Amino acid sequence: MYLNGAILFRFRVSTRTYFTETHMAMATCPPSCDTGDEKEDPGAAPYGNFINYYTFNPPENRLSLVPASLLHELGYSDGEATLILDVGCNSGELSVAFYKHLVPQSEGNQRKGKVYLLGFDLDESLIQRAQQTNPLQDSITFIPLDITKNADQLEVYLSQHGCSQFHLCLCLAVTMWVHLNHGDSGLLQLLSRLASISQHLLLEAQPWKCYRSAARRLRKLGRSDFDHFKTLKIRGDMADHAREHLEKHCGMELIQSFGSTSWDRKLLLFKRK
Numbered sequence: 165m166y167l168n169g170a171i172l173f174r175f176r177v178s179t180r181t182y183f184t185e186t187h188m189a190m191a192t193c194p195p196s197c198d199t200g201d202e203k204e205d206p207g208a209a210p211y212g213n214f215i216n217y218y219t220f221n222p223p224e225n226r227l228s229l230v231p232a233s234l235l236h237e238l239g240y241s242d243g244e245a246t247l248i249l250d251v252g253c254n255s256g257e258l259s260v261a262f263y264k265h266l267v268p269q270s271e272g273n274q275r276k277g278k279v280y281l282l283g284f285d286l287d288e289s290l291i292q293r294a295q296q297t298n299p300l301q302d303s304i305t306f307i308p309l310d311i312t313k314n315a316d317q318l319e320v321y322l323s324q325h326g327c328s329q330f331h332l333c334l335c336l337a338v339t340m341w342v343h344l345n346h347g348d349s350g351l352l353q354l355l356s357r358l359a360s361i362s363q364h365l366l367l368e369a370q371p372w373k374c375y376r377s378a379a380r381r382l383r384k385l386g387r388s389d390f391d392h393f394k395t396l397k398i399r400g401d402m403a404d405h406a407r408e409h410l411e412k413h414c415g416m417e418l419i420q421s422f423g424s425t426s427w428d429r430k431l432l433l434f435k436r437k
């Protein structure tokens with residue numbers, strides 16, 4: 165609680181108050197919350213919609229593994245519009261940091277080329293915060309969207325930019341939450357859907373140990389289990405299961421592994437064949 169208290173205080177001081185204290189206390193996220201070592205209450209954020217996620221998992225944890233030259237290396241030149249999709253972007257901090265990491269600033273702070281990022285999340289409060297703190301409103305857009313439901317807005321965004329697919333899709337620390345809430349079919353549909361709208365997909369799948377911890381935490385709190393946890397057939401090496409589905413059924417191939425994050429998760433880059 166001391167930790168929670170400290171976080172609460174920092175949020176009060178450093179940001180305008182976007183949330184009630186109750187909301188904040190319920191959905192704060194302790195260190196390694198996504199890896200499953202936490203002792204606090206993640207069950208109150210059943211979709212991984214932690215309100216202070218980046219206090220514990222700062223963007224640098226992932227960005228340090230990804231080369232700033234990635235877009236260039238993937239063949240996306242300065243002159244063409246390049247679209248990035250960030251799935252389950254939470255409050256947008258990683259989205260903005262990712263954009264700044266990949267899109268260099270030239271002299272006079274003018275950004276080269278046209279790179280646009282669309283971030284979405286099912287949590288409207290998080291998206292509201294992302295919108296309010298977005299420093300690059302011409303290039304970065306945040307919308308509320310549940311990827312397991314109707315995702316027509318993604319098609320609208322693509323057509324507005326004259327593209328049929330996103331050039332790069334980021335799906336970081338989201339698969340477990342979709343899997344636990346929507347079962348094996350939900351996970352496979354998520355991967356298939358993302359593959360169908362992306363030329364490249366950067367995937368960080370939570371390892372199985374995180375699932376066990378997430379379920380254990382709920383039980384400790386005396387809450388009912390995630391709807392699908394006990395019946396999941398896809399278990400074990402989650403990154404490998406995702407790779408297999410993407411390669412066998414989605415026309416994608418693994419082209420690079422950027423190593424593992426400090427939370428012991430692989431960052432895998434897939435490309436449309």
Ligand SMILES: C[S@@+](CC[C@H](N)C(=O)[O-])C[C@H]1O[C@@H](n2cnc3c(N)ncnc32)[C@H](O)[C@@H]1O
Pocket residue numbers: 198211212213214217251252253254255258284285286287290309310311312335336337338341342
């Ligand atoms: C653990 S956070 C990861 C945030 C961010 N992707 C990152 O890696 O820093 C997981 C996020 O996925 C979102 N999420 C979970 N299920 C979702 C769904 N079906 N559609 C959209 N967002 C979802 C949650 O609301 C939460 O903000």
